[in-house]
Amino acid sequence: MFKIALSPAERSYLHESLSCSSPIRPDARLYKQFRPLEATCSFLPGSNGSARIRMADGAECLASVKAKVVSLQLNNADATQQLQNLIEVDLDINGIRDDSNLSSTIASSLKGSLVKHVPLDKLRLTHRYAFKLFIDIVVLSHSSVYPLTLLSLATYMALKSTKLPLLTSTVDDREIEEQPMFSDDWESSIALFGDSSLSPPLLFVVAVVNDNIFIDPSPEEESVSENGICLTYANGKIISPLQTISLSPKDNTGINAAQILKAHALVKEIGPLVTKSLDEIVSDDSVKTIF
């Protein structure tokens, strides 16, 4: 994590320009405008889906989705629990310890929302076998306190570009145990989110300054913000987790309902636009052959 030192004059300048009724961000962005991004996906040869996303300031995040066939324990009654275990999230943020509070919180909240929004029935191969998804996310460098937006954009693209090989052996193995067999032809693979009505969740961090909210805050904006809200968006709706986060070490004030409503409306407005532009990149890159 990077600490940026601002002089009191700079701090008050930034705070003042962000908190007035017609706020001016230091880089003249609109309150709902992202910094430009550079993204590519389906580029890792060994994984079923992958994505890389970069910001102009050098922040970079890689995400990879790998599928592995696992056998399900049949005697266990709790089937839903087993299905939820089919997703594993591993997170590595450069500069933050893997077992730190921050990265474990992000990983678990990401996993929690992914379980609800990944078509688990597609992972189920047969009665005995299923695909287990290993989602590895590496934040190579970042300048913000919570690199959540970057991280979730990369995860979204990696999941959207995930393809699973087609099962050729029998689906019903209740009586006779049989090793699952897959088609060699990568052309006939199935996209995980192909015809699903579900879509991977996106996490957005908004900074709160006075009565104004800002999407994708830059490090400077974070350091003068009073509060941060993390919202999750999926399928045109805001879903849980919705939580407040502290983006700056000092002057955290309380949050009021109006600010949350504003953030809610903002994410609801931009969510479809963000997913649309991400989907464009995914569909552009999907023609690439990996294997």
Add this chain to the structure above:
Amino acid sequence: MTEIISIRKPLNPDADSDVESSDEEMLEASLAPKNNNQSIVTPGELITEDPIWMRGHGTYYLDERTYSSVAGTISKVNKLLSVLPLRGRYQPETGDHVVGRITEVGPKRWKVDIGARQDAVLMLGSVNLPGGVLRRKSESDELQMRNFLKEGDLLNAEVQSIFQDGSASLHTRSLKYGKLRNGYFVKVPSSLIIRQKNHLHELPGSITIIIGVNGYIWISKTLYQKSLSSTTGNNALDSTVSSAGAKGNSYTPGQGSVSITRLEEESSWEIYSDKNEPISVATKDTIARYANCVKALAKCDIGITETRIVAAYEASMVYENAGLLLDEETMRSIGEDVLNRERMRG
């Protein structure tokens, strides 16, 4: 609405074929390195086999041959051969006007980050202290150094001298140097800054810009009152000191000198103030636009000068929302625009 988010694909996603060909080219280049006309060299590239050259910065030699140790351009001064790096940390030179940020307060000195290899030093003795120029630094000054400048504060200063190890010693003994207020800080590579006579400029839109030679740029609101008070003396002081000046209104010639020094003392404290003047929304908008223009010039690797910043600013007026200037394509078009204008002018 593409204004919300712009995601583009990397410029060379499949560079495999290019890498091979460039490898071959490099191989060829290393086989025939005698071409001294080529001005750009890469690290490890043979510059000359001639042993008469004296080896300067950015070079090394093995078996009587001189190689480049950095990527940059060859410079030959008499028999001295050196390579000037294209990028790299700022190398301070005496007389440079720089912008820096305090990183540490130490015994009788401040450490200042100026983007060089080492932090620069600002001695307590090289700053203007409140209470007049000719004042001895006392122990109480040493104790209250954080009241003048503290960690994180931005200041502009001049490089006074260079130590043996290449670190710089700064001074702020002039009215134009000192703590910075009322603006916004932008950082660009120092190699893009061209050393000039003057690094403080007034730009259209009542904006003052300090282009530090170290690539640290300060864009702020122009303060007219301040320059007025410093030129016309203490008569035109602002309301903050008018209470002290009330005594001075009825001063007699004998007491006058006392009250004037007193006023000077109070106004001197202002140079270490952390409070901004009121800045209008329009000015802030202009500052943000200028900041984006500077970033656009840096993105296009165009040397940054006052005229180019103004040209970029004028070119940017096409975009009503200055936030669009962050887009790489827009930056490129602004850069091209600036260069075209220069060509037109000749």
